[in-house]
Amino acid sequence: MHIMEGYLPPIHALAWTVAAAPFVVAGVRRIGRIVEDHPETKLLLATSGAFAFVLSALKIPSVTGSCSHPTGVGLGAVLFGPNVMAVLGSIVLLFQALLLAHGGITTLGANAFSMAIVGPWVAWGVWRLTSGFGRSVGVFLAAALGNLATYCVTSVQLALAFPDPATGFGGALVKFLSIFAVTQVPLAIVEGILTVVVVNLLAQYSRDELSALAFLRGAK
Amino acid sequence: MGRNGVLLLIAAAIVVLPLVVTGNAEFGGSDGQAQGVIDEAGYQPWFEPLWEPPSGEIESLLFSLQAALGAGLLGYYVGLRRGRSEARGEKRDRQRDEVHAGD
Numbered sequence: 001m002h003i004m005e006g007y008l009p010p011i012h013a014l015a016w017t018v019a020a021a022p023f024v025v026a027g028v029r030r031i032g033r034i035v036e037d038h039p040e041t042k043l044l045l046a047t048s049g050a051f052a053f054v055l056s057a058l059k060i061p062s063v064t065g066s067c068s069h070p071t072g073v074g075l076g077a078v079l080f081g082p083n084v085m086a087v088l089g090s091i092v093l094l095f096q097a098l099l100l101a102h103g104g105i106t107t108l109g110a111n112a113f114s115m116a117i118v119g120p121w122v123a124w125g126v127w128r129l130t131s132g133f134g135r136s137v138g139v140f141l142a143a144a145l146g147n148l149a150t151y152c153v154t155s156v157q158l159a160l161a162f163p164d165p166a167t168g169f170g171g172a173l174v175k176f177l178s179i180f181a182v183t184q185v186p187l188a189i190v191e192g193i194l195t196v197v198v199v200n201l202l203a204q205y206s207r208d209e210l211s212a213l214a215f216l217r218g219a220k
Numbered sequence: 221m222g223r224n225g226v227l228l229l230i231a232a233a234i235v236v237l238p239l240v241v242t243g244n245a246e247f248g249g250s251d252g253q254a255q256g257v258i259d260e261a262g263y264q265p266w267f268e269p270l271w272e273p274p275s276g277e278i279e280s281l282l283f284s285l286q287a288a289l290g291a292g293l294l295g296y297y298v299g300l301r302r303g304r305s306e307a308r309g310e311k312r313d314r315q316r317d318e319v320h321a322g323d
Contacts, residue, residue, distance in 0.1 A: 065245025
């Protein structure tokens with residue numbers, strides 16, 4: 001889902017940055033409030049960021065014969081709500097842009113919009129809708145669909161910037177989705193499973209924090 | 221094997237499967253493929269990365285570092301909480317034993 005440095009025309013790069021900025025600002029304020037009201041969940045918050053750090057570093061082979069990576073943003077979105085991941089996900093993307101030449105500064109806004117904003121919001125929305133079917137089912141679907149949504153947004157962003165000369169936006173969207181979406185399906189399943197494993201561990205050993213966060217969700 | 225063990229095995233199988241069934245594939249990155257499509261259309265990127273890892277080795281070093289930092293914190297957190305909840309369980313057991321000792 002990384003759009004490489006310089007690979008979005010300036011006006012697109014600017015527009016996505018402007019679109020992403022309010023979510024990051026809201027996320028910073030939300031993190032401030034969580035740290036103030038529930039300092040005992042600080043380490044879990046950092047751990048949610050760490051999970052995104054690990055997962056987005058792993059290039060995983062797919063049945064299409066190419067590689068892609070999970071995002072890891074579903075965990076934090078389910079636990080803390082979607083806005084905190086706008087900040088934590090952007091930090092991951094900034095690290096990769098500056099040290100790995102993976103993604104870029106000019107495309108940071110667009111990449112943050114897909115991985116740190118839409119992915120977590122989809123994950124959180126799916127979790128709210130499906131948690132009634134059981135914790136593991138809800139977490140799995142949230143993380144897997146958040147992951148897929150991220151790559152669909154990337155495809156839309158690229159199709160908007162590079163419409164096909166003959167078939168326009170639609171043709172370009174099909175082209176980019178064919179690169180990203182199918183490759184991503186097994187990875188989304190892997191991300192869903194790994195997120196369930198971590199939530200299982202939390203349910204076993206971190207009951208206090210989880211009940212504090214359930215309160216947070218209710219109070220939102 | 222616990223439930224998490226089974227889940228991790230399934231995840232590992234999904235990762236390994238493509239290597240077995242599509243043995244001759246290149247397994248290049250999907251990000252790079254999208255970049256290739258844009259390049260073919262004749263697009264010239266207007267901005268270069270400020271810094272690039274000088275070699276594939278340095279790049280894999282930094283990717284490993286990213287994964288190691290994340291995994292380190294994740295392991296520290298789970299270990300800390302597990303230790304704490306076990307200590308709490310032992311304390312509960314001790315208190316129960318003390319109560320029964322007075323019977």
